[in-house]
Amino acid sequence: MNTLQEPPFQTAPGFARRADYLPALVQRLNLGRGDAHRYLLVAHLFDDTMRMIDALSGVMEFDAVIGVPYSSGSEATRLKWQARYGDRVHCPKTEIEFRQVLTAVLERSFRACRSSGRKLVVQEVGGYVVELLHEQFQDQLDLVEGVVEITKQGVWRAARTDLRFPVLHCADSELKRLEATRCGETIARCLDGLMRDLGNSLAGRRAAVFGAGWIGFGVAQGLRRLDMIPALIDVNPLKVAEARLNGFDAGLTPGDLGRCDLVIGAAGALSITADVLGQLRSGCLVASASSRRIEIDVGYLETAPSHEIHPSIRAFQLPASGTQDSRQICLVNDGYPANFIPGSGSVADEIVELILGELIVLMADLTTSTYEPGIHRLEPEGEATCTQLWIEQRDRM
Numbered sequence: 001m002n003t004l005q006e007p008p009f010q011t012a013p014g015f016a017r018r019a020d021y022l023p024a025l026v027q028r029l030n031l032g033r034g035d036a037h038r039y040l041l042v043a044h045l046f047d048d049t050m051r052m053i054d055a056l057s058g059v060m061e062f063d064a065v066i067g068v069p070y071s072s073g074s075e076a077t078r079l080k081w082q083a084r085y086g087d088r089v090h091c092p093k094t095e096i097e098f099r100q101v102l103t104a105v106l107e108r109s110f111r112a113c114r115s116s117g118r119k120l121v122v123q124e125v126g127g128y129v130v131e132l133l134h135e136q137f138q139d140q141l142d143l144v145e146g147v148v149e150i151t152k153q154g155v156w157r158a159a160r161t162d163l164r165f166p167v168l169h170c171a172d173s174e175l176k177r178l179e180a181t182r183c184g185e186t187i188a189r190c191l192d193g194l195m196r197d198l199g200n201s202l203a204g205r206r207a208a209v210f211g212a213g214w215i216g217f218g219v220a221q222g223l224r225r226l227d228m229i230p231a232l233i234d235v236n237p238l239k240v241a242e243a244r245l246n247g248f249d250a251g252l253t254p255g256d257l258g259r260c261d262l263v264i265g266a267a268g269a270l271s272i273t274a275d276v277l278g279q280l281r282s283g284c285l286v287a288s289a290s291s292r293r294i295e296i297d298v299g300y301l302e303t304a305p306s307h308e309i310h311p312s313i314r315a316f317q318l319p320a321s322g323t324q325d326s327r328q329i330c331l332v333n334d335g336y337p338a339n340f341i342p343g344s345g346s347v348a349d350e351i352v353e354l355i356l357g358e359l360i361v362l363m364a365d366l367t368t369s370t371y372e373p374g375i376h377r378l379e380p381e382g383e384a385t386c387t388q389l390w391i392e393q394r395d396r397m
Contacts, residue, residue, distance in 0.1 A: 022051055022356060022357060023055045025360055025386065029361065031060075037145060038113055038119075040065075040066070040120065040129075041062045041066070042128060044125060045067040045072035048349055052359070060363060060367075064109070065088060065090070066090045066101055067092070068126065069093055069095060070340060072091050073093040073094070102132055106136075121148070121367060122147045123148040123150075123359060124147060129147060130147055133165075146166040148169070148363055149169040152172065153290070155171045156268070165373050166376055168366055169362070172377065180215045184216065184219035184220070186346060187215075187222065188222025188225070189226075191264075191338055203227040205260075206228070206229045206261060207223050207263065209231070209232050211233075211268065217242075231249040232249070234267070237252065257276060258279055260281070261281070262284065263285070265295025268291075271296075272288075282325075282327035286329055286332065288337050289337060289338060293336050295335070296331070298331070301331055312332060312333050314334065315330050315331075316328070316329045353390075354390055365382065
């Protein structure tokens with residue numbers, strides 16, 4: 001007779017429980033449903049975004065949810081999101097289709113705003129809507145209450161525009177800094193996984209990271225924990241000095257790129273130029289840590305023949321030039337952010353939700369206060385509210 005018994009059921013340890021942070025924040029802010037606005041959302045369609053939409057349900061209903069193509073253009077994403085939210089979800093697959101969808105959605109929203117006497121509030125990522133509104137809807141900007149933005153890239157794009165409505169953002173908040181550092185570490189882990197898939201290790205190899213900002217610094221920290229030898233390059237002397245004081249090899253210009261096995265762009269602009277690519281050794285892995293496809297001169301690479309060596313890596317065979325032989329440069333995720341590779345993992349939900357909480361605060365501020373046209377940062381009180389609730393919930397777990 002078998003005397004072994006099933007072990008008694010045990011509840012999950014406290015750290016395995018999830019806090020209902022976003023619904024609790026909506027409740028703490030005492031948000032109620034208003035009838036003065038309509039809402040649009042442009043976002044990366046991840047599960048955390050879904051939780052934010054659900055937390056705002058009954059308070060702010062989005063007329064349309066549009067996914068950014070490079071993160072949300074898959075058929076699987078469309079099916080998953082439309083099963084939950086119906087045909088108000090759009091998952092364009094290309095940049096051209098994305099712009100067409102945005103234009104059509106804005107046209108419908110403006111008609112609805114005009115007929116109902118409401119104003120439009122947009123939450124977006126990357127500054128796409130701000131540019132499009134000023135380019136194609138100049139005669140209807142009186143219907144825009146404002147835009148809420150989460151990224152520095154979006155804020156930079158807004159700053160280049162003669163804004164006729166307010167843009168509220170949390171792109172440089174302290175909580176965003178904490179999240180960005182973790183995002184950099186996530187990218188490092190993702191690239192380590194790709195190298196392992198190829199049968200190689202990052203340990204003991206050299207890397208160059210262009211951009212010593214929050215994400216670039218986080219990437220370098222993550223690579224160092226993987227026993228790489230990272231160097232940081234930035235045009236800002238203060239960032240270079242800070243990196244050196246944290247024990248990194250750092251400079252205003254790159255050193256010997258020909259010794260690197262990995263080069264990462266995290267500058268928020270074109271950093272891995274044709275000139276940089278021309279200095280890399282054969283087999284070098286090139287990746288982006290930006291929020292868009294802007295860091296790498298992909299057009300230059302695409303003039304060369306290529307073949308896929310991994311589902312997320314394409315090798316380009318650059319021709320011989322000068323004293324250099326023909327070289328193979330390996331591009332990660334077609335030049336889009338490395339951490340958007342499916343299955344690459346992400347920053348922990350409880351950290352990401354801090355930033356989503358800031359977006360909720362900004363949405364509430366925009367609909368209850370009056371702002372002049374221009375760029376407005378999240379107030380310290382709003383950031384404190386998000387952080388205080390997060391600490392309270394974490395202490396109870």
